[in-house]
Amino acid sequence: MSILVIAEHDNQTLKAATLNTITAAARLGDEIDVLVAGSQCAKVAEQAANIAGVNRVRVADAPHYAHPLAENLATLITTVAAEYSHVLAPATTTAKNALPRVAALLDVAQISDIVAVESADTFVRPIYAGNVLATVRSADPIKVITVRTTAFAAAPVEGGTAAIEPLAPTVEVPGSRFLSQQLTRSGRPELTAAQRVISGGRGMGSGANFALLEDIANKLDAAVGASRAAVDAGFVPNDYQVGQTGKVIAPQLYIAVGISGAIQHLAGMKDSKVIVAINKDEEAPIFQVADYWIVGDLFKVLPELSSELDKLQQN
Incomplete structure (x- = not known):
């Protein structure tokens, strides 16, 4: 089975959530590709290539990927999704925005926020605010999955020798555009990565x-x-x-x-x-x-x- 992991990054640094998602992907198989969609994101691709267990890093570099709008990211993912049995992404704001669109375009059901992998088609996910763990099985040809990163250890950031492969960017999708963002700057650790x-x-x-x-x-x-x-x-x-x-x-x-x-x-x-x-x-x-x-x-x-x-x- 071939697994595609969608990288979370800021065009300069690969986010830690990607490492946890790769660990989840490794429970499914050892043919793991990482998709890096961004603008001037060569550093991110190099970081992804060094992760242990990654087979190939596919890079789509274009200005309209600088900010991961759901329309552009989903269109890109669906162009390569047929090559994979599973598409995984960390359950972050970016993936929660884009992957439902991917699932709809592929006409499959999304499996959200998994905390365990039972087999290639069976997963565990929390429901009712985590009070109940549901075991779900999917018969879809392509499994579109978001991963609760706190449930999986981070993959080693070194030891990998993955090949980096350029990927032709898809045409920018009209209908929405990035205007601005307000970021909170702090000298303290990032909330999702802090010990x-x-x-x-x-x-x-x-x-x-x-x-x-x-x-x-x-x-x-x-x-x-x-x-x-x-x-x-x-x-x-x-x-x-x-x-x-x-x-x-x-x-x-x-x-x-x-x-x-x-x-x-x-x-x-x-x-x-x-x-x-x-x-x-x-x-x-x-x-x-x-x-x-x-x-x-x-x-x-x-x-x-x-x-x-x-x-x-x-x-």
Whole structure:
């Protein structure tokens, strides 16, 4: 079987989510190609070629791939999809935008957010915000799949010797065009790739109080996240959101501050290796999944935690 993995990148750097997706693809077979669609993306192709287990890197380089609009990316994927039994992509915003269109154009059903591969046609995916794991089997000739990256280890970034093959770009599809984007710049790690994350919820009270979390994040070299309630309240930008309708992460350490633990939030972080919860409500649902917890006023606990971290750093 031949598997095609759609690379996630910013035209300069291959995103870590691609590595997890390649691991999932390796459970299906060893003929793995990676599709890099971008503009002036030669560096990305070289990085993909070095990944262990990759057979070939196919590169479509054109200005209209600089920003992965669903129409252009889907058209490109469908031109080569007939060569493959499976098309995989990380379950990120880009793939969630493009792959349903790919599935529709191929007249197949998309299999979304898989967390395990049982066989070439059978997969496990969460439903009901992760409360139930469904095992699904597909009889479609081409399986179009998005992968929950937190469920698979990252493939080794070195050791590969894949060939790089230019691919003729498809014609730009009219109907939509890229206008602009607003990116949040931060010296802290990216939320989806961070090993440590500290998140705040409605209990933070205001956006200004997130400075308490940022202080601790700086000392832990952690990313800052938030619950949907905090985002909806305008405390922090949308890209901070962790949860079913936000980002799904699995860091080594997750600190939840002032977060009650609604099922939608748990769906985005319950696979974290160690979970620490700080909440004044001793019956908060977050304590049911926490490894360690503190029942107390976060506005007293956080300064104390910051002070203890200072002492550790001094020692």
